[in-house]
Amino acid sequence: MGRKTYKNRWKKNLLTFFSIFLILLSACGNGPPEAEVQSGSAGKIEELEVHFIDVGQGDATLVKCGGQSMLIDAGENDKGTLVQNYIRKQGVKKLDYLIVTHPDSDHCGGADVIITKYDVDTVIMPNYSKDTASYRDVVQALDYKHYQVTEPKVGDIYRLGDAKFTIIAPNKDDYGNEANNYSVGILLEHGGKKFVFTGDAEEEAERDIINNGIDLSADVLKAGHHGSRTASMGDFVSAVCPEYAVISCGEDNEYGHPHAATLNTFRSMGIKVFRTDEQGSLIACSDGSEITWNAPPSDTWKAGEPGLSGSNATVKQGSKGVTYILNTKTKKFHKPSCDSLPTENRDDSAQSREEVIAQGYTPCGRCNP
Ligand SMILES: [Zn+2]
Numbered sequence: 001m002g003r004k005t006y007k008n009r010w011k012k013n014l015l016t017f018f019s020i021f022l023i024l025l026s027a028c029g030n031g032p033p034e035a036e037v038q039s040g041s042a043g044k045i046e047e048l049e050v051h052f053i054d055v056g057q058g059d060a061t062l063v064k065c066g067g068q069s070m071l072i073d074a075g076e077n078d079k080g081t082l083v084q085n086y087i088r089k090q091g092v093k094k095l096d097y098l099i100v101t102h103p104d105s106d107h108c109g110g111a112d113v114i115i116t117k118y119d120v121d122t123v124i125m126p127n128y129s130k131d132t133a134s135y136r137d138v139v140q141a142l143d144y145k146h147y148q149v150t151e152p153k154v155g156d157i158y159r160l161g162d163a164k165f166t167i168i169a170p171n172k173d174d175y176g177n178e179a180n181n182y183s184v185g186i187l188l189e190h191g192g193k194k195f196v197f198t199g200d201a202e203e204e205a206e207r208d209i210i211n212n213g214i215d216l217s218a219d220v221l222k223a224g225h226h227g228s229r230t231a232s233m234g235d236f237v238s239a240v241c242p243e244y245a246v247i248s249c250g251e252d253n254e255y256g257h258p259h260a261a262t263l264n265t266f267r268s269m270g271i272k273v274f275r276t277d278e279q280g281s282l283i284a285c286s287d288g289s290e291i292t293w294n295a296p297p298s299d300t301w302k303a304g305e306p307g308l309s310g311s312n313a314t315v316k317q318g319s320k321g322v323t324y325i326l327n328t329k330t331k332k333f334h335k336p337s338c339d340s341l342p343t344e345n346r347d348d349s350a351q352s353r354e355e356v357i358a359q360g361y362t363p364c365g366r367c368n369p
């Protein structure tokens, strides 16, 4: 850890020094031709591409600028190869950065494939682990490649071609067991254009981002937590005040993402919405003063239906009489329609409320079963 951090800091210092050197040169008005070659033709910056890859229910975003690239999350366990193929088709040979926002499987699941198949310069992950197979696979892949993890420090700035990004979250070391709130958040800047990414950060983490004092105003907001009502709080969206919001979620997902409340927030603020569940992968291109998209915004404003594919899945499993969903680890039980059903340690029960409680389960505070 120490060595890698030192190396990064050294790199950053060198970059800062180099930028000052360039600024000084251009201030003189007649820099040598080499300097012009280095900084590209006068006034123009390398184009930035942001690919919101359709990975169904989950997140994976590829950011490319100049010759450099970054991947933010890699979708579920079974989406690693899809993400690998996508970024290969985009001509990515190595990754300068891989951000695994948090250890939930719909974000870290495919990361083991990416780490194994690609050379990655800097891996940024929050200091929060989860005892799940998905997360253990990521740690194993990191060990296999002898990679060390760079911890996100709010305010740290990294270069990506002619773009840069600033770490804006997590702002606390301890959010209890709320994995989503440990999400790494970044503000990506390219010329005059800005993007905000917050992983699955929910209300508490969003409030902490606002309170850290960084100017959050941006053109594009990647909606937190797949458009869930537990994220994209009014205050947060106001602070970002984006022209566009992008929602990454799966068609007919069992959580009912995006939730109507989130869509209403965006709609009432006149924000145009893009959705991977309806539109597939979405690509934003920035030249530093304008952003263009590969598709027009969605105009359906259609909220997901909670438990839709969940109930389909239940029927498929042939267990029609499901009464409650149990989390065998936390010993909480949920209504099948709850929007925070367990993805791991899940047991679909057909028992009565009394029977479930008799086994030591307590009701979920969110759905009050
Ligand atoms: Zn998620």
Ligand SMILES: [Zn+2]
Pocket: 102, 104, 179, 180, 200
């Ligand atoms: Zn999550």
